[in-house]
Amino acid sequence: MTSVPLTAGHVAPDAHDPHATSTGLDNKKIAIWAFIGSECMLFASLISTYLIYKGRSKVGPFPHETWTDPSTGKTLHAILNIPVTSASTFVLLMSSLAMVLALAAVQNKNVPKRTTGERILGNSSLWLLATAALGITFLGFQAYEFTSFVHEGLSIRTNLFGSSFFTLTGFHGAHVTAGVIWLLTLFAIDRKRGLGPRDEVNVDIAALYWHFVDVVWIAIFTLVYLIK
C-alpha cells in the first residue's frame, strides 16, 4: 500500500487553467440551455392549457368565431386581429436578426473596420439598442391588443378563452420585458466600457434567451392566431 503524502513543497497552483471546464464551454452557456429546457416545459403547460380550453368557453367573445349574446342580442365579432399580430410577429422576428448582428459585432469588436457598412455592422451598441427597441415595439403592439380586447369585452375573467389567452400571451410578454431589460443593461455596459470578445458569453446567453422567446412566439402565433 503506497501513497504520496502531499507536503507543502508539492503544493502549487494547478498546472492547468483553473477556469477550464470539462466541455470547454462556459458554465453560463450550459446553465442557459438548462434554463431554456425548463422554460420549454413552462410554455408547454401554458400552451396545452390554452388548446385544451379552446372551444370550451360558455360565453364570448371568441377568438375566431362571432358570438351573439342571447340575453342582449348583441353580436361580438371574432376578436383576434391577425393582420396586426402578423405585423408584431414580423417585428419580433426582425429583433432576432438585430440580436444576431449585435452578437457578431461584439465578437468582432477588435477586427478593423474600413467601410461605413462595416462600421455600422460592427456597432454593437446600435444593434443591442435596435433589438431592445424592436422588443419594445412588440410589447407596444401587445399593449394595444390587450386594451382593445378589454374594450371589446374580453378580460381575463370573461371566459376560459380570456383566462388562458391573457395568461399565455402575458407570460410571453413578461419574458420579452425581461429580455428588453437584459438587452438595455448590456447596452448600458457597452456604452460605459465597451463590450468586447471577452464579454462574448454574456451577450451570447442573452441572445440565446432572446431567440428562445422569439421561437416561443412563433409557436403561440401559429397555434393561437393562425390555426382556427
Add this chain to the structure above:
Amino acid sequence: MATIAATPAHAHESHAHPTGLRSWLATVDHKRIGTLYLFTALFFFLLGGLEAEIIRMQLQGPNGHLVSAETYNQLFTMHGTTMIFLAIMPLSAAFFNFLIPLQIGARDVAFPRLNAFSYWVYVLGGIFINLSWLLHAAPDGGWFGYAPLTTRAYSPGLNIDFWVLGLQILGVSSLAAGFNFITTIINMRAPGMNLMRMPMFTWAAFVVQFLIVLAFPVITIALVFLMFDRFFGTNFYTTAAGADPLLWQHLFWIFGHPEVYILILPAFGLVSDVLPAHTRKPIFGYPVMVFSLILIAFLGFGVWAHHMFAVGMGPIADTVFGLTTMLIAIPTGVKIFNWIATMHGGSIRFTTACLFCIALVAFFTIGGLSGVMHASPPADLQQTDTYFIVAHFHYVLFGGSMMGLFAGVYHYFPKITGRMLSERIGKWHFWLTAIGMNLTFFPMHFSGLLGMPRRIYRYDAGQGWDGFNFASSIGAYILGIGTLFLVWNIIKSLRSGTRAGNDPWGSPTLEWAIPSPPPEYNFARIPTVTSRYPLWDMKQPVLTADVPHTQRGDKEMDVAIGGKTVGHPHPAPAPQSTRVAESAMHIETETYSAAELGIALPDPTIKPLFVALGLVIMLTAPLFMHEAQMREIAGNAAGHRTAMTMFWVFALGGASLMVGMLYNWLLTPLESAHH
C-alpha cells in the same frame, strides 16, 4: 506501508474558517451551504414528525377528540408539504451541495452565489409557509391541493394562499439549484472524471436535477392558474365557466410523479455509494445502475395518470398508464437486485449506515410491491383514497427516501463535521426506527383494505380498524423516540465525537481523499482520476480488479456534443510508469489557507440572501390583496385601503430589493481580482 497521515497543520489557525453569524449569512461555500441545508432540513423533519405524532394521537382510538376537523386538515396537509418540500428534498439538497463538487473533484459548484440564493429562498419559503400557523390558517387542502376544491369558492381563507405562494417560493429554490448542479456536473469534473466514472450519488443527483428543471415548471403553471383564479377571478378551475375539473390533477401529477423520483433517487444514489464502502465491494453492475436511473427518469414522465384511475378516464387511458406504471417497476427492481448482489459475498460491516442501506432495500421493496398492486386499475379502484395508499407511499418515502438519507447522514457526518456519530446510539436509532416504522405503516395496509379512508379526522368503533390504528399509533411513538436518538447522537457528536480523519470507512471515492471537514478549497491539487474507485486503486487495488481503468488517464473528457468530442485535452499526460496512479491520485492530509496555495475562492457576499428576501417579501404581498378583498366585501372601505397600501408596500418594496440586489450581485465579480 507509506505514511498517509502527515503531521496535521497547526501553524495555519489564523486561516481557519471564519466563524460567527455573518460568515454563515454571507457564505458561498458549497460545504457550508450544504451544512445549512442539512440542519435546516432536519429541523423541518422534526416539525413534520411532530405533526404526524399529533395525527397519530388523534387516530389512536375511535372518536378521537384531540384536535378539531379543521386543525386535522391543516396537520395532514402541513405534514405532507413539510416532509416533501421542507425535509426530504432539502436533505437531498444538503448532500447535493456537500458531495457533488467533492465527488467530481471540483472546488465549488458552477455558480456559488446562486447556490446561496437557493438555500435562502428555501429557508425563507419554509418560514413563510409555517407562519400560517400563527394566523390559525395553515394550508388545509392536502399536499396535492386539488382544484377546484382549493379555489376561492370552496377554500375562501388564507390557508391555500399560504400554500400556493409558499410552493412557488420553494419552486424557485429547487429550479435555481437544478440549473446550478446540472452545469456543475457537466462542466466542473476533474481531469479523468468521465461520466461513467462518476460516483453513483452524483449520477443520481444529475438525473434528479433534470427531473426538477423539467417537472417544476409544470407545477409552477398549475399554481399560477390557481393564484390567478384566487386573486384575479380567472376561470381556469371554475367548472361553471366550462373549466375541466381534471386540469389541475393532470398538471399536478405530471409534476407529482417525477417528484416522487426526485424524492427517492438521491437516497438510491446514497445507498449505491455507501453500500460498497461497507461491504468492501464495488457496486454490482455500475452501467446498469446508471441506465436504470435514466430509464426511471424517462418513464417517470409517462405514468402520472395512475394517480387518477378513479376519475374515469376510460379503458384506454387506464390501460396505458397501468402498463407504463408496471414497466417502471423493472428498472427499479434492477436496482434492488444490484444492491443485493453488491452485498452478496462482500465482507459486510454492519455499521449504522450499512443497516440503513439494508433497511432501504427491504422496506422500499415492500412499498414497491404495493405500488405495482395499484398500478392495476381494478385493484386501484379498491385501494385508492384508503390507508392502503398511505401505507404504500410511506414505505417508499420513509422506508425508502428517509432510510437512504439516514444512511447518508451516518456515512457522511464525519466528512461534514470531522467527527464520528456514535455507533451505539446509532444502533438504537436504527432499531427503533426500523421497528417503529413497520409497526406504524404495515397495519395501514390492513386498515386500508378494510375500507378506512384517508384524511378522516375520526372514526367510529366497531369497523375493524381499532386495533390496526392503535398499533400504528404505538409505532409512531416508537418512531418519534427513535428520532430523538438521532438528535441526541448529533448533539453528542458535535460536542465530543471521535475525530474522523480523512477516511474513516475506507471508502473509494474522491471526497475521502481530503481532510474532514474539507478545507475551504476542497482539493489543494485537483486530482486526475483514472477509475471509478480512485482511493481503492491506491489503498486496496485488489478490491477494484474488475473495475475498468486506464493506466495513463484519458486524453480528453468523454463529452460529445453533436457527435464531436469536445473539451480540453488533459494538461499533462502522465508518463508511462508504474508510479502513474500514485502521482495522479493522492491523499491530502494537511490543510492550508487558500491564499497560501494561490487558490482564488469566491468572495463571501450577503447579496443572495437579500435577493431571496426581496423575492419572498414580494410574494407575501398577495396575502394583503386577499385581506383587502375580504374587507371590501365586508364594506370596510378604510380597512380595504390600508390593506391595499400594504399590498403595494410589500410588492414594490420586495421587487425593488430583489432587483436592486440582483443587479449589484451580477455586476460584482465572483472573486476579487487578486489574493
